[in-house]
Structure formats: C-alpha cells, structure tokens
Amino acid sequence: MSDVELICEKSFSEVDCEIVNRFIEFQQAMIDKNKDKLVEIIADDYKLVHMSGKTQSKSEFIDEVMDGTLNYFKSEIHDPTILHDGEKSASLIADVCLTAKVYGIDGKWTLNTVVSFKKIDGIWKLGDWEN
Template identity: 70%
Template sequence: MSNVILNCEKSFSSVDLSIIERFIEFQQALVDKDFDKLNDIILEDFVLVHMSGKTQSKKEFIDEVIDGTLNYYKSEIDEPTILWDDENRASLIADVTLTAKVYGINGKWTLNTVINFENIDGEWYFSNWEN
C-alpha cells in the first residue's frame, strides 16, 4: 500500500508524467526510509531548503531520514505542475501535505513545494527541493 496520494484532475504528457511518478517514488522512499533509493535518485550536489530556511546537503538529509530525525508517514501531492527550463531540466510545483515527525514535532504540514529535476541518460534525478 502506498503512503503517497496524488490528488489531480489534470492530464499530463508522458514526459511530465515520468517526473511526477519519480516524485511519488521519492516521497515513498522517504516514508520507507529507503536509503538505497534515496541515494540513487538524489544528485550529489542536491540541496534541501526546509520551510524554516535551514538548508541540508544530500548526505545530511538522507542521514536524518534514516536515523529517524525526519520521519515521513504520508504524503499528499495536490495538482502538480511541471515547468521546463530546457529538455533536461524541469521543476515540479505543487502543494504537498506531509504527515511527519520532524525534529521531534508531530504534525501535518502543507508545503508550497518546488523540486528541481535533471535528466541524465534518460533518468530523472533530484537536484533541489524547496518547501
């Protein structure tokens, strides 16, 4: 059973849909604490910008997911939009409601999310996440 829900009435091109599916895969990997999946789909120079303004590198972010500092339980993605920079760079913009325990605080937060993707050898990878 997936802990990631896509709430969307739009239809997408196959390329846009592949980005959305990659984001769903990423959100599920957060819930599952799947180190290998997270490590595989996040680029080395990835930067996460938390809603507090705190920034984290790929390693810092994954380490906190795995050690339980960041616990994700459910993700709801509402009406995503894909914006293109060029054929190999795109951004997914959506309101994402996360049920989580973050730095010891349980809650449900709706984040105005912008996540940037890069296409390398036909696969989409995460380069930046701002929420």
C-alpha cells in the same frame, strides 16, 4: 500499498508523468526509509531548504531520514505543475501535505513545494527541494 497520494484531475504528457512518478517514488522512499532508493533518486548536488530555512545536502538529508530525525508517514501531492527548461531540466510545483515527525514535532504540514529535476544519464533526479 502506497503512502503517497496524488490528488489531481489533470492529465500529463509522457515526460511530465515520468517526473511526477519520480517525485512519488522519492516521497515513498522517504516514508519507507529506503536509503538505496533515496541515493538513486537524488542528484549528488541536491539541496533541501526546509520551511525553517535550514539547508541540507543530499547526505545530511538521507542521514537524518535514516536515523529517525526526519520521520515521514504520509504524503499528499496536490495539483502538480511541471515547467520545463529544455530537455534535461524541469521543475515540479505543487502543494505537498506531509504527515511527519520532524525534529521531535508531530504534525501535518502543507508545503508550497518547488522541486527541480535534472536528467542525468537518461534518468530524472531531484536537484533541489524548496518548501
């Protein structure tokens, strides 16, 4: 059973579907605290910009997911749009509703999300996540 729900009525091209599915995998890996999957999905130069403006690297983000500082429970991805910049770069834009306990605060937040993706060795990886 997935804790990630895609709320969308549009259909996607094969490539767009790959990107959306990769983001769903990422969200589920955050919820499951699956370190191996997070390491696989996130590019080494990943940068997360939190709502507060705090910026984290790949290792900082994964460490805080794993130690329970960032606890994700449910994700709803609303009407994602994929924008391409060539064949190896794309962005996913969507409202993402996360139910979480972040830095000790429980809540449900709607994040106006822009996630960059880059194709590395034939695999889509998350580059940056701004919300």
